[in-house]
Amino acid sequence: MVSKRFVLTLTLGLTSLPAQASLSIFACEPEWASLTEVLMPDADITVATSAFQDPHYIEARPSLIAAMRTADLAVCTGASLESGWLPSLIRQASNRDIQEGKPGLFYAAEQVPLYQPHDHVDRSMGDVHPEGNPHVHLDPDALPKIATALADRLATIAPDQAVDVRRRLLQWQVRWNLSKGEWREKARDLEGMTVGVQHSNFDYLLRWLGVDVAFDLEPKPGLPPSASHLNTVLQDPALATASGIIVAQYQDSRPADWLAQRTGLPVRVLPGTVTEDGPVISLEHLLSYLVEELHQLANATAAVRDD
Structure with a gap:
């Protein structure tokens, strides 16, 4: 029979073991908060933006400064996406671990080659x-590379949790590859599909699926659709082949609606990143949702043209 004294001693011994401290993570965008949570579900994560905000333009609020000041790691997109607010946030937070070139600052875009780099950029080109x-979080092939790099960074910062982080990474990779196979199957039905867009939010996924961009409602990247440009688009022969217009949730859909009223093209307002609730609470759910929406759009257009 086990004595009560032994049980009490064992219990006290277990409770005295050092607990793994949860990391404090600052995520610039919801997609990176989601990916971090997969790898380290116990982390305390602050997200700076939402699916209903343009990540190019947010205010460095006091609450964000406070969160950055106490964070162990900041996970952001990089590639100048947050250039309008992140440098100021880092400067005001004065967190010596989260600085350019330090392990505490992780840029997802630095882990993979990006589409359409430019050797020369000036203001005449718009927000290039x-x-x-x-917007590399919508590239099914890039995400596993980013996830691996993020797991490595988390393991470096919290070596006591490295084994668990890498185990969760492998589990996520299996799920991701299964989902990617399903997306590839649906992509076969999207061959030859074209759509109109407003900005390049969905370019990576569209290219991966083989869907072409017929026209852009923005006259230049980052510039709001102008009346003159919309009238130019209205005369574009590519309208006749487009299946519809896709717009991100944070964008003003009125230009797309204006064009839709004159052409009959359907408009889809789609999430550009994960949300706290609803059908896109993870990156897998997000891409599955977007692929299904494009699939339905293609089928609806084909049905109308067959009639």
């Missing part, structure tokens, strides 16, 4: 990122 298109 010299490093390339920063």
Whole structure:
């Protein structure tokens, strides 16, 4: 029979073991908060933006400064996406671990090659990122590379949790590859599809699926759609082949609606990143949702044209 004294001693011994301290993470965008949570679910994560905010333009609020000041790691996109607010936030937070070139600052865009880099950029080109298109979280092939790099960084910062982080990474990779196979199957039905867009938010996923961009409602990247440009688009022969217009949730859909009223093209307002609730609470859910929306859009357009 086990004595009560032994049980009490064992219990006290277990409770005296050092607990793994949860990291404090500052995520610039929801997609990186989601990916971090997969790898380290016990982390205390602050997210600076939401699916209903343009990540190019937010205010360095006192609450964000406070969160950055106490964070162990900041996970951001980089490629100049946050250049309008992140440097100021880092400067005001004065966290010596979260600085350019330090392990405490992780840029997802630095882990993979980007689409459309530019050797020369000036203001006449609009809001163009010299490093390339920063919306890399919608690239099914890039995400596993980013996840691996992020796992390595988390393991460096919290070596006592490295084994668990890498185990969760492997589990996520299996799920991701299964989902990617499903997306590839649906992509077969999207061959030859074209859509109109407003900005390059969805470019990585569209290119991966083989969907072409017929027209852009922005006259230049980052510039709001103007009446003159919309009238130019209205005369574009590519309208006849487009299946619809896709707009991110944070964007003003009125230009797309204006064009839709004159052309009959359907408009889809889609999430550009994960949300706290609803059908896109993870990156897998987000891409599955977007692929399904494009699939339904293609089928609806084909049905109308067949009639």
